[in-house]
Amino acid sequence: MNYTFHWHQAFQALPSMLGGALVTIEIAVLSMVIGTVCGVALALARNAKSRAARSVATVWIEAARNTPALFQIYMIYFGLGSLGIFVDSFPALLIGIAFNNAGYLAETFRGGLRAIPPTQVRAARSLGMSAPQAFRLIVLPQLFRTVFHPMTNQMVWAILMTSLGVVVGLNSDLTGITQELNVRTFRTFEFFVMAAAIYYLITKFVTLSARLLASRLFRY
Amino acid sequence: MIEIQDVHKSFGALEVLRGVSMTVTKGEVVSVIGGSGSGKSTLLMCINGLESIQGGRIAVDGVDVHASGTNLNRLRQRIGIVFQQWNAFPHLTVRENVMLAPRKVLGKSVEEADQIASTKLRHVGLGDKLDVYPSKLSGGQQQRMAIARALAMSPDYMLFDEVTSALDPQLVGEVLDTMRILSAEGMTMIVVTHEIAFAREVSHRVAFFKSGRVHEIGPPEQVIGNPREPETVEFLKSVL
Amino acid sequence: MIETDFARTDLWFMLRGAGMTLALTFWAVLGGTVMGFVFGVVRAVAPAWINMALGAVLDVFRSIPLLIQFILANSFKSIIGIDMSAFTVACVVLALYTSAYCAEIVRAGVLAVPTTTRRAARSLGLTWWQDLRLIVYPIALRVSLPSWVGLTLGVMKDTSLVLWIGLVELLRASQVVVTRIQEPLLVLMLCGLIYFLMSYPISRFGAYLETRWRDDD
Numbered sequence: 001m002n003y004t005f006h007w008h009q010a011f012q013a014l015p016s017m018l019g020g021a022l023v024t025i026e027i028a029v030l031s032m033v034i035g036t037v038c039g040v041a042l043a044l045a046r047n048a049k050s051r052a053a054r055s056v057a058t059v060w061i062e063a064a065r066n067t068p069a070l071f072q073i074y075m076i077y078f079g080l081g082s083l084g085i086f087v088d089s090f091p092a093l094l095i096g097i098a099f100n101n102a103g104y105l106a107e108t109f110r111g112g113l114r115a116i117p118p119t120q121v122r123a124a125r126s127l128g129m130s131a132p133q134a135f136r137l138i139v140l141p142q143l144f145r146t147v148f149h150p151m152t153n154q155m156v157w158a159i160l161m162t163s164l165g166v167v168v169g170l171n172s173d174l175t176g177i178t179q180e181l182n183v184r185t186f187r188t189f190e191f192f193v194m195a196a197a198i199y200y201l202i203t204k205f206v207t208l209s210a211r212l213l214a215s216r217l218f219r220y
Numbered sequence: 221m222i223e224i225q226d227v228h229k230s231f232g233a234l235e236v237l238r239g240v241s242m243t244v245t246k247g248e249v250v251s252v253i254g255g256s257g258s259g260k261s262t263l264l265m266c267i268n269g270l271e272s273i274q275g276g277r278i279a280v281d282g283v284d285v286h287a288s289g290t291n292l293n294r295l296r297q298r299i300g301i302v303f304q305q306w307n308a309f310p311h312l313t314v315r316e317n318v319m320l321a322p323r324k325v326l327g328k329s330v331e332e333a334d335q336i337a338s339t340k341l342r343h344v345g346l347g348d349k350l351d352v353y354p355s356k357l358s359g360g361q362q363q364r365m366a367i368a369r370a371l372a373m374s375p376d377y378m379l380f381d382e383v384t385s386a387l388d389p390q391l392v393g394e395v396l397d398t399m400r401i402l403s404a405e406g407m408t409m410i411v412v413t414h415e416i417a418f419a420r421e422v423s424h425r426v427a428f429f430k431s432g433r434v435h436e437i438g439p440p441e442q443v444i445g446n447p448r449e450p451e452t453v454e455f456l457k458s459v460l
Numbered sequence: 461m462i463e464t465d466f467a468r469t470d471l472w473f474m475l476r477g478a479g480m481t482l483a484l485t486f487w488a489v490l491g492g493t494v495m496g497f498v499f500g501v502v503r504a505v506a507p508a509w510i511n512m513a514l515g516a517v518l519d520v521f522r523s524i525p526l527l528i529q530f531i532l533a534n535s536f537k538s539i540i541g542i543d544m545s546a547f548t549v550a551c552v553v554l555a556l557y558t559s560a561y562c563a564e565i566v567r568a569g570v571l572a573v574p575t576t577t578r579r580a581a582r583s584l585g586l587t588w589w590q591d592l593r594l595i596v597y598p599i600a601l602r603v604s605l606p607s608w609v610g611l612t613l614g615v616m617k618d619t620s621l622v623l624w625i626g627l628v629e630l631l632r633a634s635q636v637v638v639t640r641i642q643e644p645l646l647v648l649m650l651c652g653l654i655y656f657l658m659s660y661p662i663s664r665f666g667a668y669l670e671t672r673w674r675d676d677d
Contacts, residue, residue, distance in 0.1 A: 062656075066656050069617070071652060074634075075652070079645045082643065082645035166527070199524050
């Protein structure tokens, strides 16, 4: 083996990589927020009266779950170009991951809603609560507990998926910055090990915080 | 007064209530007995509008339950109902379970609602379980909490749908005791039950349901002690 | 008819890419399931410290982006001077990645078998090994199957990342065609359709097995 490891270079690059990590987290968080809102809408649309709403929701969910995330990002980055809409790599990545999140979360929410016995709503309505009240006070809190763990997993997934940005030319997130450093110095192994370590720490932080939050919130 | 006039109800092609007529006056306790599938539970759910009817009329204090202009949420504040499955809200403590409707539906302040909740819970014997989550209670305790929850709304009428059927035998007694106290206090109650002895002891009248109709109705000494109809005799023989 | 430069050769190119996708998926799932099975059973029955150590190692594969795993494997292979095709590297990385998830699925499946059931089996005189083979295995299999099918489909989609280490699978092939004829929407829709056609039968088969097993119970 005639390769000398130059770890000090990797450590010197740490500040800029951490800057990239911040962008990574930003994209992941935004994509989860958008994905959750859309996911809720999709879950409701699946049971809607309007045929159009049901079809749109089904197509979205099936497309998101049966095609690669990278494909979805490509569709937005390259595909929309056909229609004259030119999307930059950052928004393409964000929308792509959000689209994907929405599809998976919609199924999670549907399952969660199905898990709440209708007798809960019946009891709430019998006490005089209106349908929106029953939903807000009785269904939603129980739903939140059921979907908390899957949503945490989806968040971790989103963080790891941001690395795909580099394939469409993003150079501001953690992988993008690492790749830039790589191209300049060819210290592929050292830089990417460092990046891997940072990803590991971020995901561990997310899962441990979620576990802590869950033990505080769900004491029943 | 609750007036039930010639009520018909079907689930699709299956007719469950075939012309039920009954009147329950203030302060009365009416027990409803009968075999499974005779329509007893369905009748209760029609009274508070959880189920629709296809014929006839149900009026609570003169208000037609199934008229299009009726505010069901408002009506349900006056009718309390307790189901076979207590349906405790698992994410709230016992106290919060009982406080919820007074706060959110009646608009009471937190202090007022808390006061009401503690009083009702002590009334049913759960005074020491206020800040516990329902999952830590026995079935009988959860059922009593459900009764307190319904009582917290200060209803004029209480409907009980086989509330002891899902309980272990040793827990049935505590729930029946609570219901005895309520009837002694003059609460107007319709009790669907399999507990014939309880029905006999506590009711002013007993109604025997068969095939979606009131087959026989009268004082307990008559309906249970000395039934007139052969079907009533047959039913009682099968359960006693 | 639609005006297009899309030729039969382009379709063939894309289908060859799809073939690469399926090949990678096959080896990854095969290797990953075998290893995952071993890891999962070990984690379910081994003493706490082995369980935790193995768990921590496997966890790494699930906490780092797959793309970076490919990059590191490729670069590591050059550093220690092994001569391995990109295809082999991809299969190894994907298999390890799959095994980490599969181990979790297997472990959950084994733990889902009620201890009361196993106790009943042992009380009838079955050995520890027989209990595992005749009681735990069938039950765990039924519990794990839906997740395993989901994992297989996930791996199929993850193969799209091997383009980074120079392999031409379906997505890369599609990108090449797009570069040639500049009709991204058409080509990508076709690409998506092919992915869908590859994944749909697998998920349907999984659903079929589920219903068949449920009817058996």
